[in-house]
Amino acid sequence: MPGEAITIVIMGATGDLARRKLIPALFELRCNGGCPLEMNLVGFSRTPLTHEGFRQLVWESVREFGPLALRTDEWEDFAKHLHYVTGDLDSLEDLELLTELLNEFERGFEGVANRLYYLSISPALYEVTLRNMGASGMTDEGNGWRRVVIEKPFGSDLATAQALNRTVHSLFREEQVYRIDHYLGKETVQNLMVFRFGNILFEPLWNSHYVDNVQITVAEELSVGDRAGYYDASGVVRDMVQNHLLQILTIIAMEPPSGVDADSLRDRKVDVLKAIRNWSPQEAALNAVAGQYDGYLGEPDVPPGSRTPTYAAMRLFVETWRWSGVPFYLRSGKSMAGKISEVVVQFRRPPSVIAGPDTEIPGNPNLLAMCLQPDEGAHLRFEVKVPGQGLTMRSEHMEFQYEWAFGQQAIPDAYERLLQDAINGDPSLFIRSDHIEEAWRVVDPLLEAWASPNAPRPERYVPGTWGPQAANRLLAEHGHHWITVCGQRYAPSP
Ligand code: BG6
Numbered sequence: 364m365p366g367e368a369i370t371i372v373i374m375g376a377t378g379d380l381a382r383r384k385l386i387p388a389l390f391e392l393r394c395n396g397g398c399p400l401e402m403n404l405v406g407f408s409r410t411p412l413t414h415e416g417f418r419q420l421v422w423e424s425v426r427e428f429g430p431l432a433l434r435t436d437e438w439e440d441f442a443k444h445l446h447y448v449t450g451d452l453d454s455l456e457d458l459e460l461l462t463e464l465l466n467e468f469e470r471g472f473e474g475v476a477n478r479l480y481y482l483s484i485s486p487a488l489y490e491v492t493l494r495n496m497g498a499s500g501m502t503d504e505g506n507g508w509r510r511v512v513i514e515k516p517f518g519s520d521l522a523t524a525q526a527l528n529r530t531v532h533s534l535f536r537e538e539q540v541y542r543i544d545h546y547l548g549k550e551t552v553q554n555l556m557v558f559r560f561g562n563i564l565f566e567p568l569w570n571s572h573y574v575d576n577v578q579i580t581v582a583e584e585l586s587v588g589d590r591a592g593y594y595d596a597s598g599v600v601r602d603m604v605q606n607h608l609l610q611i612l613t614i615i616a617m618e619p620p621s622g623v624d625a626d627s628l629r630d631r632k633v634d635v636l637k638a639i640r641n642w643s644p645q646e647a648a649l650n651a652v653a654g655q656y657d658g659y660l661g662e663p664d665v666p667p668g669s670r671t672p673t674y675a676a677m678r679l680f681v682e683t684w685r686w687s688g689v690p691f692y693l694r695s696g697k698s699m700a701g702k703i704s705e706v707v708v709q710f711r712r713p714p715s716v717i718a719g720p721d722t723e724i725p726g727n728p729n730l731l732a733m734c735l736q737p738d739e740g741a742h743l744r745f746e747v748k749v750p751g752q753g754l755t756m757r758s759e760h761m762e763f764q765y766e767w768a769f770g771q772q773a774i775p776d777a778y779e780r781l782l783q784d785a786i787n788g789d790p791s792l793f794i795r796s797d798h799i800e801e802a803w804r805v806v807d808p809l810l811e812a813w814a815s816p817n818a819p820r821p822e823r824y825v826p827g828t829w830g831p832q833a834a835n836r837l838l839a840e841h842g843h844h845w846i847t848v849c850g851q852r853y854a855p856s857p
Contacts, residue, residue: 366474367507368401369786370465374452374492375484376406377420380514384545385483386421387429388778394430394437397783403468406447407461417447452484452492458499469506477507479785485593486516490530497534512541512785515606516597517794520810521803528796541785542794546607548777551735551765553792555614555706558733558741565731566619568710570685575728576843578692578707579611581735582699586656586826587673591664598671600813603695605806609636610794611735612691615706616681625791629798636801640680644812651677651809653821654831656698672813672821673697676834678841679805690841694834698826704735705849727758734849739774740764742848 371389373381392398406417422438448464450457469476480501482492493511496502502509513531518524531540546552559565568574581603587594594602613632620627642650654674659665674696681691710729730744741763749755765773784792812818822831829845838844 366401367477368403368469368472368474369398369477369479370403370405370468371479371481371786372405372407372461372465373481373483374407375482376417376447377408377410377412378483380483381406382420382424383428384776384778385481385782386424388776388782390421390425390429390437390441391776391779392783392786393441394434397779398786401472401474403444403446405461405464406445407450407452408447409449409451411449412447414445414447418442418445421445452488452495455495455498458492458495458501462499462501465501475507477509479510479512481512481514483514486514486519489513489527493530493534502534508539508788509535510539510541510785510788511535512543512782512793514543516601517542517799518803519597519601521800521807524799524803528800532796537796538790540793540796541781541790542796542799543781544606544610544794545777545781546610547792547794548779548781549735550774550777550780551733551739552611552614555611555733559615560619569708571687571689573710574686574689575709575711576690576692576841577612577615578709578846579608579615579694579705580707580845580847581608581611581695581704582701582829583695583697584699584702584827586698587659587662587665589663591662594673595665595669595671598813599673599675599695599697600806600810604675604677604693605802606794608693608695609802609805611706612679612681612693613798615708616683616686616691618683618685625789625793626795628791629795633795633798633801635681635683636798636805638681638683638686639805640682641804642808644808644815647808648812648818650679650837651675651812652831652833652837653813654696654824654834655821656696656826657823658698658826670813670818670820674699674821674824674830674834675809676830676837677809678837690843692838692843692845694830694845696824696830698824700827700829701847701850702737703847703849705847706733706735707731707846707848708733709843709846730846730848732846732848738764738850739766740849744848 373385375381389404393402412420446464448461450460465478482489484492518527559569613635616635617631618634620631652675653672656673659673660669676692676694679691679693708731712728727744727746732742734740743761744758746756747759749757781792822833824831835844
């Protein structure tokens with residue numbers, strides 16, 4: 364019986380992402396049965412390499428970033444299916460050479476020969492690469508499906524994202540396109556939906572009657588380092604907020620999906636973005652804070668006087684029946700006090716009946732913190748009576764940690780999950796074209812406001828802190844403060 368084969372083509376195969384993430388993830392999938400047995404991996408890149416040289420590069424990347432215990436028999440089998448083509452993405456001739464190699468594999472195969480193309484390349488090359496792929500016949504689906512995975516950033520604003528979507532759609536149907544956001548591959552991000560819709564406890568409280576504010580923090584300890592060549596043109600909003608933070612927000616704020624298929628889920632997420640109040644550039648400036656860490660201007664390749672923000676905090680409102688009036692605070696930055704990604708839902712205080720009609724309950728409001736990384740888990744803070752006379756209250760918590768429940772190595776790599784989904788044809792955890800465009804619509808006024816020559820410079824902050832002071836004022840205006848729970852247990856961040 365003729366079977367199915369797959370060829371995975373990594374464009375940009377010698378780059379950082381391929382070496383650190385994609386190749387180890389594919390090896391892992393191969394070993395744990397997540398890839399079809401008939402699998403070829405073809406690397407394409409400008410760096411001149413022979414097939415043997417590519418095998419060496421893959422070996423090193425698997426050894427350095429792959430599974431802890433590497434079995435040589437598994438490696439030998441994997442290595443037989445590795446191939447390489449040296450070429451330029453903007454050269455049609457080079458892509459024709461690649462196509463020729465792919466056709467050659469497939470000529471010898473009697474069954475269905477599918478292909479997954481992974482664009483792990485500079486976004487500046489997306490358009491030309493896609494067009495050359497079309498012209499060289501790589502998009503033809505004669506003997507199997509063709510899918511394309513496109514890394515972020517997808518565009519740099521609404522207009523460029525729309526233009527890129529037009530090019531993509533001139534070559535591929537939407538269901539062949541897998542726009543990737545690796546945060547959606549994180550186990551803890553997927554768990555947000557299960558936590559909300561797999562329990563009866565939280566959903567009745569998940570609205571403006573009971574929720575006071577929601578905070579989403581994605582903080583990194585690392586500086587920009589040697590990535591300024593890319594980063595300085597992007598800044599934190601394009602690098603983190605438009606994609607990762609807004610993805611998290613949509614899962615927190617969405618209505619329950621009407622089914623388990625990819626589009627039911629993605630429809631509800633797009634609804635959230637559509638409901639985010641449209642800012643004028645003036646309102647954007649008032650509802651957001653830009654920061655830049657001290658020392659950024661001295662990083663390699665940062666142009667003198669750069670105003671690129673390495674930190675952003677903002678207040679967004681989701682204007683739905685469920686969320687009207689509830690501030691969603693988002694913040695992200697480099698060179699911060701810790702690497703922490705978390706969602707904190709702060710509930711309203713209860714009425715003060717047990718403390719007497721004229722006395723405020725002295726305790727703290729309840730908090731639910733979803734720790735996305737590290738210290739993966741969830742914490743629920745509630746008030747208890749301190750034993751003894753009178754009515755003194757104290758905050759205590761219930762806690763769940765992945766490590767306790769599932770063991771140390773329980774959380775698979777995000778890329779492994781996403782690559783497997785793309786191979787299986789499940790786009791649920793990938794971004795649809797309308798989602799990308801709506802997310803740009805949300806942040807475009809802010810990008811415009813910050814790019815204006817009259818905009819103030821981003822406020823400086825000391826590396827290793829929680830960012831600029833103005834970010835604290837942004838919350839204080841509404842009587843709130845930033846809360847950092849994960850890894851710290853309910854410490855207010857100064
Ligand atoms: C990437 C950004 O998308 O996400 C990087 O380009 C950032 O700047 C990285 O460091 C963070 O990912 P993670 O999985 O380490 O939180």
